[in-house]
Amino acid sequence: MSVTTAAPAAPVRAPRKFKLTWRTLLLGLLGLLVLLSVTRVVSGANDITSAGTMSAALAAAVPIGLAGLGGLWSERAGVVNIGLEGMMIFGTWFGAWGAIISGNPWVGVIMGALGGAIGAVLHAIATVTFGVDHVVSGVAINILGLGVAKYLAAAVFADMKGGGDTQSPRVPSMGTFSVPGIGDPLKSLEQTHIFFLSDLAGVLRGLTQNVSYFTILAILLVPLTFWILWKTAFGLRLRSCGERPVAAESLGVNVYFYKYVAVIVSGVMAGLGGAFLSLIAAGIYREGQTGGRGFIGLATVIFGNYRPGGLAGGALLFGYTDSLQLRQGGTSVHALLFTMALLLAGAAVFLLVRQQRTVAAVVTGVIAILVFWVYAITDTVPEQFTTAAPYVVTLLVLAFASQRLRMPAADGVPYRRGQGH
Known part of the structure; x- marks a missing residue:
């Protein structure tokens, strides 16, 4: 009677954790500058x-x-x-x-x-x-x-x-x-x-x-x-x-x-x-x-x-x-809509190809198209939005960044010497 042994399971590789290095940071900054340069050429907002x-x-x-x-x-x-x-x-x-x-x-x-x-x-x-x-x-x-x-x-x-x-x-x-x-x-x-x-x-x-x-x-x-x-x-x-x-x-x-x-x-x-x-x-x-x-x-x-x-x-x-x-008010902020559309399009491709998150990629792609459409049919943005742009950017960044945050474990927790928590 022959005994068959199961083949050992292939080891599961843990996904590589992204680590921010000086090289990665420099490449990211250069990439952002390229996008801004493209925006300048297309929009004329020097x-x-x-x-x-x-x-x-x-x-x-x-x-x-x-x-x-x-x-x-x-x-x-x-x-x-x-x-x-x-x-x-x-x-x-x-x-x-x-x-x-x-x-x-x-x-x-x-x-x-x-x-x-x-x-x-x-x-x-x-x-x-x-x-x-x-x-x-x-x-x-x-x-x-x-x-x-x-x-x-x-x-x-x-x-x-x-x-x-x-x-x-x-x-x-x-x-x-x-x-x-x-x-x-x-x-x-x-x-x-x-x-x-x-x-x-x-x-x-x-x-x-x-x-x-x-x-x-x-x-x-x-x-x-x-x-x-x-x-x-x-x-x-x-x-x-x-x-x-x-x-x-x-x-x-x-x-x-x-x-x-x-x-x-x-x-x-x-x-x-x-x-x-x-x-x-x-x-x-x-x-x-x-x-x-x-x-x-x-x-x-x-x-x-x-x-x-x-x-x-x-x-x-x-x-x-x-x-x-x-x-420059509305003119320059309007030009940034083109940059935002490019960034969202790149994010959609990344979500689809690297992370296989189809739904998120589709939603991001649709938003990119809408932002580009707004840029294409307008020449400037309202003065009220221009003034609020820095605060809107802050809210958007916090909304997207909230998924990867890890605050200190005891942040805001009252401490008393000699007492456990």
Whole structure:
């Protein structure tokens, strides 16, 4: 009697997990630039890749990115920071005040950071020490920042020449930096309107010429944050407080200390974002100039999946759409409909070929056709949509990104020493 043995089952290969590398990021950026170049040639909207647009996009992205970095520090330690907007408001007033009374904009930068830290300390005391609900405390900080800044502006700036109840005098200007020797050649190449090359020249000129030193500082804070939180023992302990605080406590980590540090650094970052608005973006303090950027900064944290690189990309995306609607209004935003149609068509092909998701591919393809149809039958977009475009982009990005998010496990969970969860 012969015994037949079953052939061993073939091993099931787990799907490869996508990993974002510098090479992948660079290829993605180059691909996006090609799409924008195609859009420029088809639509004739030369401003979508001009140096002026890129410079304005960078300036618009900095305060949002700084607020996002603040949210990242706090959320990674397990403290939800809805109060970023209020901390930014503190930064706008204290930044302008420090620069005016000292005559030095860098003193304003320091004072703006300290102003944001004041709001952060209050938030940390409420949430970490007394266990107040994080959202309730954050909303209270927002209300407090708005009221305190309004009172201080009326009490201090109203008596100054050029000031008033809702604004400050002009603040001292800060210097700018330009990479020497490349400005004029890049400008000449940009004006030729050659496919891709002139677009690349416009992007490079906007990012390398007349950049404020404050902007350079803000950009450096992104890799610095990544290095501290992901490459040091301090960062590992801080992130463990947002993932498993009880386990961290059992290994000797002072969870309260790390939460306090994270929230205070969060406030410093948000305060720097506010100081940028009053010192660089406007050159003056005005009531309400944060314009919800603290909330958008928190949205970039979610969009970036609680990582500095993705956060910076979200800030640049919002800054880019914001700069387009400020510079050319409906014309440039209308041109982006063509880019959006191309991106949706590419997404439909990817869903069909690589992921075999037929229904999702069909739906995405239909949306791409509709977007292209709207682009083809119109010459511009309504002014109301143009103004709302940055916020619409933010909502769309969050809606699509929500499927791949993983927030820290203990984010927003009250912690008490010696008690398990």
